[in-house]
Amino acid sequence: MTKNLLNQPLFRIAVPPLYGFMMYFLILLLNNSLGMIANTVLTQELFICIILAFLISEPVRLVIVLFEMTLGNELRRSKNLILLFVAVFIASAGITFGAIYFYFKEVENYEFLASFQPQLEKLVMIYSISGLLYTLFYLSIYFLSVKNETELKKEDLKRQNLEHQLEIFNNEINPDLLFQSLETLISLVHHNVDAAEDFVDRLSLVYRYILDNRKKELVPVQDELVATKNLFLLFKEKFGEQISFQIDEKRLKKEKLLVPNALPMLLDCIINSSIISKYQALNVRISFDEDDYLVIQYRENDKLSLDRLIKKRQSKLHEAFAYFSDRPVIQIKAYGDAFVKLPLLQLNE
Numbered sequence: 001m002t003k004n005l006l007n008q009p010l011f012r013i014a015v016p017p018l019y020g021f022m023m024y025f026l027i028l029l030l031n032n033s034l035g036m037i038a039n040t041v042l043t044q045e046l047f048i049c050i051i052l053a054f055l056i057s058e059p060v061r062l063v064i065v066l067f068e069m070t071l072g073n074e075l076r077r078s079k080n081l082i083l084l085f086v087a088v089f090i091a092s093a094g095i096t097f098g099a100i101y102f103y104f105k106e107v108e109n110y111e112f113l114a115s116f117q118p119q120l121e122k123l124v125m126i127y128s129i130s131g132l133l134y135t136l137f138y139l140s141i142y143f144l145s146v147k148n149e150t151e152l153k154k155e156d157l158k159r160q161n162l163e164h165q166l167e168i169f170n171n172e173i174n175p176d177l178l179f180q181s182l183e184t185l186i187s188l189v190h191h192n193v194d195a196a197e198d199f200v201d202r203l204s205l206v207y208r209y210i211l212d213n214r215k216k217e218l219v220p221v222q223d224e225l226v227a228t229k230n231l232f233l234l235f236k237e238k239f240g241e242q243i244s245f246q247i248d249e250k251r252l253k254k255e256k257l258l259v260p261n262a263l264p265m266l267l268d269c270i271i272n273s274s275i276i277s278k279y280q281a282l283n284v285r286i287s288f289d290e291d292d293y294l295v296i297q298y299r300e301n302d303k304l305s306l307d308r309l310i311k312k313r314q315s316k317l318h319e320a321f322a323y324f325s326d327r328p329v330i331q332i333k334a335y336g337d338a339f340v341k342l343p344l345l346q347l348n349e
Helices: 009-030 034-039 042-075 077-106 117-170 174-191 193-212 221-240 262-272 310-322
Strands: 243-247 281-289 293-299 330-332 339-344
Touching: 009 042, 009 117, 042 077, 042 117, 174 193, 174 221, 174 243, 193 221, 193 262, 221 243, 221 262, 221 281, 262 281, 262 293, 262 310, 262 339
Parallel strands: 243 281
Antiparallel strands: 281 293, 293 339, 330 339
């Protein structure tokens, strides 16, 4: 309730005078005395209507506040709403009756109730109904705020879930890559010690990049390209001339950003999901298009069944970029080639 418009000091001060004038206008209309509207400025009747508006608005507001404090979310039930309307009607009618009765008795010096009963009944009815309208206005704001808070909570939970998924994505280390690298390293140790040392250095660079950037949300595209080159060299020791890797940096914008480990992870998925042999070499080409996309192109030669881990990592790739941009990750297959397009990001997106 503290954020509700009805509780704002400016609203509580500024609205009753306008509300009182509207009630006075309504009374003139009911009495068929609309011609008197030209003489309403600073008249006693107008002041009475404005004072009544102040007298009604605050108690009605307090009744609503008490109901909300007492019932909380239960206020939305039909039974409680009916009780609220009844309480507001009784409070509005009681206050109006007391104020008007006091005015006619003490100010106008009327001795008998019958002499001002028609005016009393009319004012009690008008201001009681106006109290109900005031309550309806409050409920419209209340239910709207409840709906907005619910939507905000949903969006916050969605954001937290995406952040969690993004953290998992950034921290993910492919165990298969480690095992494959260790197998390659064992082979190199027996045949070429110098190459084995270079391989260890390259392997450490790959995993150091993953660990160094696990807390970052975005990294420069140039860092991703360097990390991808290092990862490719690890696979190069295993597949030799059966794989190749090219980068066309003509349209590269160094200020652009990517999700950490997105490009190395994508290269890992491509190599592990493709059939590679001396008869069917894999050539991966990276370029940049005019729409600020990084494009990975390779000859489609997928294995019959994709590993479940690869599918899961590809799905996380889409979720990671969706957290930062409305532009999606695009995957296309055409004329035997496969294309994966990653949107290049910037901090003001």
